[in-house]
Amino acid sequence: MTDHHDDPVRSITDLAKIAGVSVSTVSRALTSKGALNKDTRRRIQELAARHGFRINVAAQNLRLGRTGAVAVLLPLGHERGQHLSDPFFMAMLGFLADELAERGYDLLLSRVLPDGEDWLDSFIRAGRTDGVIIIGQSNQSAVLDRTASHYQPLVIWGAYGARNQYLTVGTDNMAGGALAATHLLARGRRSLAFFGNVSVPEFAARYQGFLSALPADARDRVELVHAHVTPEASYRAATDYFAAGHRPDGIFAASDVTAMGVIAAAAEQDMRVPEQLSVIGFDDVPLAQMSNPPLTTVRQDIRRGAALLVELLCRRLAGETAQSVQFAPELVIRESS
Amino acid sequence: MTDHHDDPVRSITDLAKIAGVSVSTVSRALTSKGALNKDTRRRIQELAARHGFRINVAAQNLRLGRTGAVAVLLPLGHERGQHLSDPFFMAMLGFLADELAERGYDLLLSRVLPDGEDWLDSFIRAGRTDGVIIIGQSNQSAVLDRTASHYQPLVIWGAYGARNQYLTVGTDNMAGGALAATHLLARGRRSLAFFGNVSVPEFAARYQGFLSALPADARDRVELVHAHVTPEASYRAATDYFAAGHRPDGIFAASDVTAMGVIAAAAEQDMRVPEQLSVIGFDDVPLAQMSNPPLTTVRQDIRRGAALLVELLCRRLAGETAQSVQFAPELVIRESS
DNA sequence: CTGTTAGCGCATTCAG
DNA sequence: CTGAATGCGCTAACAG
Numbered sequence: 001m002t003d004h005h006d007d008p009v010r011s012i013t014d015l016a017k018i019a020g021v022s023v024s025t026v027s028r029a030l031t032s033k034g035a036l037n038k039d040t041r042r043r044i045q046e047l048a049a050r051h052g053f054r055i056n057v058a059a060q061n062l063r064l065g066r067t068g069a070v071a072v073l074l075p076l077g078h079e080r081g082q083h084l085s086d087p088f089f090m091a092m093l094g095f096l097a098d099e100l101a102e103r104g105y106d107l108l109l110s111r112v113l114p115d116g117e118d119w120l121d122s123f124i125r126a127g128r129t130d131g132v133i134i135i136g137q138s139n140q141s142a143v144l145d146r147t148a149s150h151y152q153p154l155v156i157w158g159a160y161g162a163r164n165q166y167l168t169v170g171t172d173n174m175a176g177g178a179l180a181a182t183h184l185l186a187r188g189r190r191s192l193a194f195f196g197n198v199s200v201p202e203f204a205a206r207y208q209g210f211l212s213a214l215p216a217d218a219r220d221r222v223e224l225v226h227a228h229v230t231p232e233a234s235y236r237a238a239t240d241y242f243a244a245g246h247r248p249d250g251i252f253a254a255s256d257v258t259a260m261g262v263i264a265a266a267a268e269q270d271m272r273v274p275e276q277l278s279v280i281g282f283d284d285v286p287l288a289q290m291s292n293p294p295l296t297t298v299r300q301d302i303r304r305g306a307a308l309l310v311e312l313l314c315r316r317l318a319g320e321t322a323q324s325v326q327f328a329p330e331l332v333i334r335e336s337s
Numbered sequence: 338m339t340d341h342h343d344d345p346v347r348s349i350t351d352l353a354k355i356a357g358v359s360v361s362t363v364s365r366a367l368t369s370k371g372a373l374n375k376d377t378r379r380r381i382q383e384l385a386a387r388h389g390f391r392i393n394v395a396a397q398n399l400r401l402g403r404t405g406a407v408a409v410l411l412p413l414g415h416e417r418g419q420h421l422s423d424p425f426f427m428a429m430l431g432f433l434a435d436e437l438a439e440r441g442y443d444l445l446l447s448r449v450l451p452d453g454e455d456w457l458d459s460f461i462r463a464g465r466t467d468g469v470i471i472i473g474q475s476n477q478s479a480v481l482d483r484t485a486s487h488y489q490p491l492v493i494w495g496a497y498g499a500r501n502q503y504l505t506v507g508t509d510n511m512a513g514g515a516l517a518a519t520h521l522l523a524r525g526r527r528s529l530a531f532f533g534n535v536s537v538p539e540f541a542a543r544y545q546g547f548l549s550a551l552p553a554d555a556r557d558r559v560e561l562v563h564a565h566v567t568p569e570a571s572y573r574a575a576t577d578y579f580a581a582g583h584r585p586d587g588i589f590a591a592s593d594v595t596a597m598g599v600i601a602a603a604a605e606q607d608m609r610v611p612e613q614l615s616v617i618g619f620d621d622v623p624l625a626q627m628s629n630p631p632l633t634t635v636r637q638d639i640r641r642g643a644a645l646l647v648e649l650l651c652r653r654l655a656g657e658t659a660q661s662v663q664f665a666p667e668l669v670i671r672e673s674s
Numbered sequence: 675c676t677g678t679t680a681g682c683g684c685a686t687t688c689a690g
Numbered sequence: 691c692t693g694a695a696t697g698c699g700c701t702a703a704c705a706g
Contacts (some may be wrong), residue, residue, distance in 0.1 A: 010699090011698090011699055011700080012699070012700070013699075013700090021676075021677085022676065022677045022678075023677090023678095023699090023700080023701090024676075024677065024678080024679095024700095024701075024702080025675090025676060025677075027700065027701060027702090028676085028701090031700095031701080033701090033702095034701090034702085035675060035676090036675070036676080037675060037676085040675085040676085052458065052462060053462070054459065054462040054463050054464075055463070055699085055700080056463075056464045056698095056699055056700070057463045057464055057465050058395065058398060058399050058404055058464055058465065058698095058699080058700095059399055059682095059698070059699035059700045059701095060699075060700055060701080061395065061682095061700090062395055062396055062399050062682055062683070062684095062698090062699080062700075063681085063682055063699075063700045063701050063702090064682085064700085064701070065682065067395055069445070072446075087424055087427070087624075090424070090427035090430075093427075093430075093446070094448065097446055097447065097448050098448065101447065101448070106445050106447070106465060107445065107446045107447065108406070108443050108444065108445055108446075109409075109430070109434055109444045109445075109446045110434065110438065110443070110444065111431070111434050111435065111438070121389065122391065125389060125390070125391040126391050126392070126393070126394045127391075127393045127394055127395055127396075127683095128394050128395065128443065230623065231623045231624050231626070231627045232623065232626075234627075235626075235627055257624070260624060260627045260628070261627050263627075263629060264626070264627040264628075264629060264631070267629055267630075286567065286568045286569065287424075287568050287594070287597060287624065289568070289569075289572075289601070290568045290571075290572055290597045290598050290600075290601040291597070291601075291628065291629065292600060292601060292604055292628065292629035292630075293604075293629075294601065347683090348682090348683055348684080349683070349684065350683075350684090358692075358693085359692065359693045359694075360683090360684080360685095360693090360694095361684095361685075361686075361692075361693065361694080361695095362691090362692060362693075364684065364685055364686085365685090365686095365692085368684095368685080370685085371685090371686085372691060372692090373691070373692080374691060374692085377691085377692085392683085392684080393682095393683055393684070395682095395683080395684095396682070396683035396684045396685095396698095397683075397684055397685080398684090398698095399682090399683080399684075399698055399699070399700095400683075400684045400685050400686085400697085400698055401684085401685075401698085402698065464699095
């Protein structure tokens with residue numbers, strides 16, 4: 001309990017006054033830095049607690065030449081207003097919040113609608129954060145490359161590209177796509193379709209990996225169906241696709257959310273999953289195992305991804321070197337295939 | 338394009354130097370405040386653009402005695418690490434980000450594990466943000482009341498309570514519960530169960546509203562099943578419940594996520610939804626209509642909620658008065674009931 | 675061990 | 691219309 005009556009204590013100056021010491025002493029006492037008599041330190045800390053005083057973080061940071069915050073940017077290159085509904089990104093955000101908090105950083109959340117090529121540099125120059133984590137490179141690869149060349153504390157969640165200069169953490173999407181292909185083949189599926197927006201590099205890689213693991217005859221017949229990553233859009237895309245008379249026996253969806261949309265559309269057409277149609281998703285979001293039927297999917301380890309993003313960022317912040325990391329996805333077989 | 342070669346321009350002081358004017362002139366030019374010759378203003382703005390200079394927001398805010406940021410706090414009173422997986426909160430977060438951005442505020446995201454009764458005051462005193470939005474009061478009603486008594490810019494998403502002093506925006510959960518009850522009755526269901534964690538005020542209100550709209554005989558037989566708001570926990574709770582031999586014909590789940598867990602568990606027990614068992618959720622998250630069968634649910638208008646939260650907060654920030662708002666939920670009938 | 679002093683980058687009086 | 695000076699709240703030399 002704090003009981004701050006009398007004079008309000010709004011700054012270390014106020015506190016110094018009533019403690020009868022100098023501001024620097026108060027500063028030292030409260031930051032536990034610098035040499036200071038044990039008793040004075042404790043006395044001042046108690047006084048601060050009694051008056052409910054806490055150091056003003058903004059001023060502290062200005063003085064220290066830092067902000068104490070890291071930005072998490074969600075570029076909505078083509079899916080305006082949609083990304084945040086994706087459970088995968090949300091789970092990622094949660095883990096990032098935890099990881100950053102553990103290292104004493106605030107998390108500044110911002111959705112950005114990339115306009116032109118200056119949005120990122122412009123954001124950085126405003127000096128609101130010490131570093132930037134970008135979730136999904138969207139179609140902004142060129143912008144990222146340019147910024148990364150002169151700004152170190154920048155990490156991107158997304159597909160690794162050998163040509164990219166920027167630091168990425170992500171799943172090996174090609175391998176994930178191959179996993180999906182192999183699985184559908186093992187299920188005897190040959191008439192296949194891929195649902196997703198291949199202008200997003202991550203999804204493009206999944207598609208490529210998928211194709212690459214298919215024998216030529218099956219590969220040539222794969223149909224590419226454009227679908228955005230929202231449940232509604234995926235559902236609509238699938239409905240249109242089925243309505244046009246297509247009857248594949250295996251579908252690889254670029255994300256679990258898309259897979260659920262596809263299954264919902266299939267159910268309406270009385271196509272039985274998995275009897276007539278095998279569906280496999282990507283991500284393994286928490287709801288994947290609750291969906292009906294439980295979703296076969298390619299799992300990405302989100303928690304690990306978040307931890308890695310923060311770790312690499314902190315290395316860069318400390319002036320150390322850091323390298324892109326790509327980890328292997330894992331096939332999770334449930335009942336939709 | 339910016340081409341910043343030669344001397345780096347890091348502060349208005351630098352810019353003033355190369356512009357041959359004083360810092361105050363630069364300040365006036367860049368903030369578009371104060372009287373200033375039109376030409377000098379334009380000249381300096383162009384110079385700034387050319388050198389890729391942007392005002393340091395942190396310093397500006399310190400000087401202005403503000404932070405330019407609003408905190409969005411997710412108290413995890415009992416569901417450690419889980420809330421952020423709830424699509425409802427996530428959608429809310431997305432809309433909040435947009436609304437705040439529109440008004441020029443950054444969004445500082447933080448999950449808090451309420452410990453003791455000082456976590457909120459302590460956070461506020463750190464002065465990191467100009468205002469606080471709390472998503473879900475969890476079991477922290479007392480803390481919120483105490484803080485609200487001396488801190489104005491604080492708005493809570495959650496159940497309205499006549500006894501609470503703090504400002505809330507939320508759905509009329511009682512009415513929502515009643516909607517669910519009426520609907521299940523109309524479906525001829527009489528053997529009912531409620532799934533949720535009633536130590537959360539919002540869920541408690543849904544439960545109370547549910548009971549209140551039931552005839553005495555049905556009400557007396559309602560079973561209350563404790564379930565946390567994650568898919569896994571809900572699934573487990575339902576599995577255990579069915580395994581214990583319970584066979585209700587109608588279930589009202591405190592959230593859509595819980596409803597999906599219940600349906601998944603029911604499917605495993607070969608209980609057909611909706612033939613043998615009607616299930617109704619709460620929220621109407623995007624995935625609700627993609628679930629199998631599509632979920633009957635009580636809809637909350639998240640977007641409107643977010644807009645209102647921000648609006649009330651801004652009023653409080655401007656020193657104006659603001660009152661709690663509660664809006665009516667809407668029954669969305671699909672195929673799970 | 676503690677106090678004095680000088681800024682961090684900016685906005686805003688007050689003069690001119 | 692513009693410049694000089696002051697300080698937002700804090701930390702870090704540098705003295706003592």
